[in-house]
Amino acid sequence: MKYGKPEIFNTNQGSQFTSEVFTGLLKEHEIKISMDGKGRALDNVWIERLWRSVKYEHIYLNVHEDGLSLYQGLKRYFNFYNRTRVHQSLDYSTPREAYMAKAA
Template identity: 45%
Template sequence: MNADQGSQFTSLVSNDRLRRPGVRMSMDGKGRFLDNILVERLWRSSKTGRAYLRAGEAGSEVKAGAINWIEFYNLRRLHSALGGKTHAVVYWQRNETTNPGQQVQRVA
């Protein structure tokens, strides 16, 4: 597991919980916020696009909604930064270019 140096990741309880089952840990150096910027952007989009709009949902509704939102974000949402394509289309196109001849999943 790779994490930043936030207190939730440096606590003895957190570290012990990860070490017991044999998880290897690493931490980014201070000031390395750009290492996880893509994930931070994904969660920001998730919060503003779904979570904040449905604050009163039950736990099961939140889980189902999060799954649906991630599927939408990856498979159907067109991104201007990707030339109007979805993340999935760009991923599989790049995979075909870097691994020609390898059997890959197709996106409809």
């Protein structure tokens, strides 16, 4: 494999991911399979919302000439997202503030 392999592949239980061809390939490469429970479509709602924010607030607004530029831009964005950007669902606090309050 050119870029290495993941330890775990997470997906839903759609037929394209549960087929013997697909799961067999993962097993052949000793990749663990993790699937969301059947009928648990909302399991991914938080991560889907995060990636929507990343795309609309950073990716679509910035041109990155190479992988390093993209990495650095995303690093800055996630720092902003976690430490500066308030979230309505967190009662207008940042994720870091919400985490620290819960950890205390």
